Amino acid sequence: MLSKKLIATRDGFGDEIVELGKENKDIYVVDVDIGKSCKTGKFAHELPQQHVNVGIAEQNGAGVAAGLATCGKIPFVVTYAVFGSLRMGEQIRQEICYPNLNVKIACSHGGLTPANDGASHQGIEDMGVLRSIPNMRVVMPADYYAARALVREAAKIYGPVYLRFTRDAIPVIYDENQKFEIGKAVTLRDGKDAAIIANGDTVRLGIEAAEFLATQGINVRLLDMHTVKPLDVEAVQKCIDECNGRIVVVEDHNIMNGLGSAVCEVVAEAGRGQVKRIGIQDQFGQSAPYESLLAMNGITVKNIVESVKALIK
Amino acid sequence: MKDISVQQLKEHAKELRKTALTMIYEAQSGHPGGAFSSAEITAALYYGEMKIDPKNPKWADRDRFILSKGHACPIQYAALGLLGYFDEHYLHELRKEGSILQGHPDMKKCPGIDISTGSLGQGLSCGVGMALAGKRDGKDYRVFVIIGDGELDEGEIWEAIMAGNAWKLDNLVIFLDNNGLQLDGTTDQVIPHLDVCKKLEAFGYEVYDIDGNDMQQVVDTLNKINASTSGKPKFVNARTVKGKGVSYMENQLAWHGMAPNKEQYEQAMQELERGF
Incomplete structure (x- = not known):
């Protein structure tokens, strides 16, 4: 039976990235002025030296992340799925995937989950676009605990990973003991x-x-x-x-x-x-x-x- | 600047042009115009200014060089090859199958390339990221980015320029290779950029306006930048001539992306040897 507990997977990302950032000072968050919505507020507050906000400038955000990655950082560019795949799509291709840099793209508002926001904010083609780019991995966790675990897994492996989260709350399926491996069902x-x-x-x-x-x-x-x-x-x-x-x-x-x-x-x-x-x-x-x-x-x-x-x- | 004379740097610029032209001639493909307009800046940075170690291209404390206008790469490849980042025989393999010298710079293939470029308007953002990392890590390296004037059409350039100011990246130096020509015409015909110096001042930059093919002016500017205490990122409007150094290429749009034939090549090599 499904749990009655509902949590958006973007919250799983927001909680886990703070833990990762505390453990590893090279973990960076690159926000594009929707950090509050994408749950990076705590990271920004607690780890300001590892946080940067480029403003509403996704293309620059992707490029800045690439530059940070060449200097040994592990940046997570955080935005909505529609922008994290399409607005910065070519930057992801040219500056992140082609040089195979260690940048993660972490996106809330995957699929129809920003329901009330309408079509402009519903990223429905993002995974298709990004899975076509060499070196990119594409991941969508099924609940809060899966999100936490897969964010951690993404940070562990070298190279580009696209992580897609829900804006809206969904039932909790797993518990914190469930093991996940990117690429294994x-x-x-x-x-x-x-x-x-x-x-x-x-x-x-x-x-x-x-x-x-x-x-x-x-x-x-x-x-x-x-x-x-x-x-x-x-x-x-x-x-x-x-x-x-x-x-x-x-x-x-x-x-x-x-x-x-x-x-x-x-x-x-x-x-x-x-x-x-x-x-x-x-x-x-x-x-x-x-x-x-x-x-x-x-x-x-x-x-x-x-x-x-x-x-x- | 290192202990090197303006005359010596001019000789290096000449060698870079001749090497780049030979590469393009042998490949029968490439972009001589924008390579030549940026030769003095490239020579001054690689031979005079930058803290680099060709035998250790990934050295964490090195100065970074980003050719955001990646199509001009033969001029950078020439510098890297002549400085010993890779064996000089590779200089004969531009755009060849399996070569480390791709048509546009590939950091995974070619030692000394700090970021892959080629898609215009993107290199500066990467440079901003590197400069930010340097600041956060307390390192004293600088990041030199050469952008083309056509790249000013790209919105991302202005996003990156604003970030450079926002984060007070005084370790960032942008050279605008302002040769006035882009693929479809003059920059004024395509999209006028108006007064870039005033614009960059308004964007919070320390601005220099120079003849970018005059080595003395390039050197003087780098010395001023080194002495600066403004805490601002730097912007150099380097007014240049596309195809500089070869009479039939100068200011000629056709030589944006064309390789010379044998006769043209020989004439160009003679003119480059004579100098300007």
Whole structure:
């Protein structure tokens, strides 16, 4: 059963980055005037020597971070997903990924989670854009504890990482003891009738769907595929081999170029299996309640359940 | 400045131009115009001003050199090769497959490149980040950034300029290689920059306005910068001539990104040897 405790994953980032900054003076936060919203206020207050605010100047922020990284710093550029992928996209490509510098891009407002803010602030294509750039890793944690752990993992490994968080509160799934490794899926439930592969704020929908299906005698494997790149190819191949090749992918991202596409690439090359993608239907969002926005795109427990059943038939 | 005469620096600038031209000629590809306009600045920095160690290009306390106008890189490659950052044979491999000397500077391939550049308007931000790191770490290195005048069209340049003032980066020196030409025409035709000195003063910089192809003026400016106690970042409007040193290239837009043929190359080498 899902916890009733709701916390946005941006809070997980905000809490963990302070701990990391205290442990390592080379951890920097580069804010772009939305630090309060992205939960870096505590870091800025407690670690001012490791904090810098470039103002509303994302491109410069990415470049400054690159410069800091050449001097041994581990900067986290902190903004919203839409700006952290597109406004600074070319700077990320040229000055961070091409020279493979140790810069992390940490973004709140992933997917439809800044629901009330409307389409301008809903980053729905960010992971697709960034997974196309060599050297970049792309990660979306599923809850507060996953966010904390994956931020720590991102700091541990050398090179660019894009971390995507939710603006809106989502249920807590894990506890602080759960282990995460970038590039390795977490198996939340095992089963062989079909597989549900989800990430970010849709993992909780996968949990509900899997629990409901179990009551009907359908046992699905549920993977939290928090890392879209490098994808855990082995875990997908196991779904092909062990779950009859029936895979439903769920994501709060455009249906193109995100997790669904990444899984399809593996399945297509394997030449076996079938995938149903559930995600944003290549359309912009609007200001609306978060759950309504998900429903407009079929990102619902009901649709996951029906999609699994359709594959099994 | 190190103990080196203006005349010696002029000779180095001449060698850089000849080496860069030979590279472009051999590659039959590259950008001679903007390389030549920045030759005096490059020579003065590498041979006279910067605290560097060619045998230890990653030395943490070194001065940084950023060619934000990355297409002018043959002039920097010439300096790096002649100073011994890499074996001189690489100077014959510009833009060749597998070469450390890419069409635009690649810090992962070429020793002595402090940041990869090529996409205009981005190098200065990286320099600002390096200067900030130096300040935070209590180091005394400086960061020299050469930007092209066409780069002033880019919004990111102005973002970076504002950050340099905000963080009081007096260890940051920006040279504007102001040769007045960009790819589609004169800067006045494309997007006029008006009075860049007044602009940069208004942005909080200590500003110098010089003939950037006059070595004496470049040296004098660096000496003034070294003596400065203003606490401000520095901006040098280096008025230069695109293609400087080769009669048929000077102020000619066509020589922004074109390689000479054999006859042109030989004429250019003679003119460069004679000097100006």
